[in-house]
Amino acid sequence: MAELVFFSGTMDCGKSTLALQMDHNHAARGRRGLIFTKHDRAGESVLSSRLGLSTSALEVEDDLDFWDAIVGQATNGLRVDYLICDEAQFYTPEQVEQLARLVDEMGVDVYAFGITADFRTALFPGSRRMIELADRVQVLQVEALCWCGQRATHNARVIDGVMVVEGEQVVVGDTASTDAGVVEYEVLCRRHYMRRMTSAAARAASPSAEVLPFDLDLCPLPVVPTPARGA
Numbered sequence: 646m647a648e649l650v651f652f653s654g655t656m657d658c659g660k661s662t663l664a665l666q667m668d669h670n671h672a673a674r675g676r677r678g679l680i681f682t683k684h685d686r687a688g689e690s691v692l693s694s695r696l697g698l699s700t701s702a703l704e705v706e707d708d709l710d711f712w713d714a715i716v717g718q719a720t721n722g723l724r725v726d727y728l729i730c731d732e733a734q735f736y737t738p739e740q741v742e743q744l745a746r747l748v749d750e751m752g753v754d755v756y757a758f759g760i761t762a763d764f765r766t767a768l769f770p771g772s773r774r775m776i777e778l779a780d781r782v783q784v785l786q787v788e789a790l791c792w793c794g795q796r797a798t799h800n801a802r803v804i805d806g807v808m809v810v811e812g813e814q815v816v817v818g819d820t821a822s823t824d825a826g827v828v829e830y831e832v833l834c835r836r837h838y839m840r841r842m843t844s845a846a847a848r849a850a851s852p853s854a855e856v857l858p859f860d861l862d863l864c865p866l867p868v869v870p871t872p873a874r875g876a
């Protein structure tokens with residue numbers, strides 16, 4: 646029975662490494678698969694992992710119809726046994742529905758990888774649809790860590806060194822230098838996410854380099870009005 650599986654986690658939890666491993670394992674068993682990604686940090690049409698591995702991939706544009714694409718392959722005699730879908734949080738809900746249909750009606754296994762929530766803690770539309778439709782949602786066991794050593798559960802966006810909680814949902818980081826400034830991401834535990842305490846802010850607030858402010862009194866909750874939640 647084919648399956649739609651959503652492997653989720655924060656940034657830095659090894660999703661892309663697992664995606665590459667998964668492709669290798671299935672290909673080694675003689676299965677034929679296609680690899681898709683969107684907005685990979687290494688650029689278009691590449692699936693890369695932080696450990697330095699990469700492979701070529703098909704870039705998912707908003708107007709891509711997975712159903713048409715895979716049925717088209719089958720019509721041309723190209724068997725497709727499985728799909729590796731990285732950065733699935735960026736796919737449209739309609740594309741996730743097309744993937745589910747491929748599982749049910751074409752017997753194609755779909756292994757999707759993505760982060761669930763954005764830098765504002767809101768679910769990405771693609772991830773929400775994955776959670777709603779997947780046969781299984783598997784939270785990855787390689788845990789990213791906050792600077793304090795706790796399990797990192799939240800993705801923080803940092804612009805020119807300052808953590809922000811408002812802005813466009815999709816700004817691809819690591820290399821992105823936008824009009825707004827240099828965009829980076831840092832994974833944090835919820836406690837430090839809520840206190841806007843990135844590693845740089847923690848160092849700045851620390852009385853000495855050796856002492857990081859584990860004491861929560863040293864990193865109080867910011868006194869700002871709750872931003873309006875919405876799309």
Ligand SMILES: [Zn+2]
Pocket residue numbers: 791792793794795833834835836837
């Ligand atoms: Zn922390």
